[in-house]
């Protein structure tokens with residue numbers, strides 16, 4: 001059985017007609033009288049809710065920039081007039097700070113978490129620990145081979161003044177060091193030459209044998225840190 005494929009242009013036209021039947025002209029404004037959810041107007045497109053203000057704005061002035069949000073500039077919160085709705089970009093730092101609880105001296109992370117319980121944030125494209133993301137955003141690049149250590153004792157604190165970049169070697173001399181790019185190159189070369197065993201390389205570079213194996217097989221993600229670093 002062949003299903004009819006949706007025609008995007010026809011769908012958009014039908015949506016525009018539907019939206020027009022739900023807005024009323026009040027002065028200069030086009031006020032939404034359709035359904036709302038949490039104070040925001042919406043209209044159903046297939047099974048998704050879309051913002052009628054966005055639809056009208058995009059029909060009138062083209063697609064919004066990636067990551068842009070809408071802001072109504074007139075006094076009518078439900079206004080859909082494309083002239084009264086502007087697009088604003090939310091900066092990366094604002095995105096991060098929105099998820100922080102500033103009620104005390106510690107900045108508590110309210111956003112998503114990794115299964116390990118550490119805050120999970122996006123500053124650039126990759127997910128990383130929230131404390132690290134805020135450090136990179138407000139302090140600067142994390143030095144190579146370092147991780148972000150929370151020094152105030154509050155696990156979910158992401159205050160950049162309460163953390164420091166510490167060399168990534170675990171307690172009791174455990175081999176948890178993060179290899180530098182240079183070391184990764186050296187290990188790969190040594191592995192190709194085949195003169196040293198995995199255990200010898202692990203010993204030499206102060207890494208665990210499993211990390212050495214992953215580096216040699218090319219499954220170790222290297223360069224992510226350097227790419228992120230600003």
Ligand SMILES: [Zn+2]
Nearest residue numbers: 029074079084
């Ligand atoms: Zn208006």
Ligand SMILES: [Zn+2]
Nearest residue numbers: 106152157162
């Ligand atoms: Zn703190």
